[in-house]
Amino acid sequence: MEALAARFARAIGRGAGTVFLSGDLGAGKTTFVRGLLKALGYRGLVKSPTYTLVETYSIGGRSIHHFDLYRLAGSDELEAIGIRDFVDGQTLCLIEWPERGAVGLLQPDLHLRIVLAGDQREIAITAYSGWGNAVLHRMSEDGHRVSLPETDR
Ligand SMILES: Nc1ncnc2c1ncn2[C@@H]1O[C@H](COP(=O)(O)OP(=O)(O)OP(=O)(O)O)[C@@H](O)[C@H]1O
Ligand SMILES: [Mg+2]
Numbered sequence: 001m002e003a004l005a006a007r008f009a010r011a012i013g014r015g016a017g018t019v020f021l022s023g024d025l026g027a028g029k030t031t032f033v034r035g036l037l038k039a040l041g042y043r044g045l046v047k048s049p050t051y052t053l054v055e056t057y058s059i060g061g062r063s064i065h066h067f068d069l070y071r072l073a074g075s076d077e078l079e080a081i082g083i084r085d086f087v088d089g090q091t092l093c094l095i096e097w098p099e100r101g102a103v104g105l106l107q108p109d110l111h112l113r114i115v116l117a118g119d120q121r122e123i124a125i126t127a128y129s130g131w132g133n134a135v136l137h138r139m140s141e142d143g144h145r146v147s148l149p150e151t152d153r
Pocket of ligand 1: 001023024025026027028029030031032048068096121
């Protein structure tokens with residue numbers, strides 16, 4: 001998961017966008033985010049924002065928001081906390097449990113889905129924008145097997 005996150009970090013570079021992270025409890029969403037932040041140069045502690053809803057990291061002059069919407073009641077609550085001030089297209093936003101209120105409210109550039117298969121994890125990444133597509137292509141050039149964008153939207 002950390003190796004995949006490092007490839008993802010290389011493909012993102014200094015780009016910004018919205019990334020949904022789906023998968024059951026313990027699938028590895030936070031592990032992925034930890035690996036990503038580390039690969040982007042963050043050296044501090046990465047806490048799971050299950051109770052705080054969002055943690056913001058400052059890395060090399062840019063901000064990265066990490067959300068965990070597990071405890072959220074729905075889209076209304078997400079709008080009430082001013083989600084649009086966070087997800088402004090200029091900032092990298094990583095959103096765990098988007099199903100709890102972000103789906104339908106926010107447009108993701110990329111959606112990473114983790115499925116537990118025995119003691120293994122299968123990960124599919126879908127792109128929904130030009131930037132998302134570019135990230136996927138850079139990842140595949142980086143030698144990683146990725147699924148091609150689907151038209152499920
Ligand atoms: N290959 C792997 N990838 C990710 N996590 C793994 C892997 N193997 C073991 N683990 C362990 O599984 C747990 C995954 O937890 P993690 O917090 O990343 O999941 P999560 O998807 O964020 O869960 P939640 O929905 O509760 O936020 C961690 O304890 C991690 O060490
Ligand atoms: Mg988590």
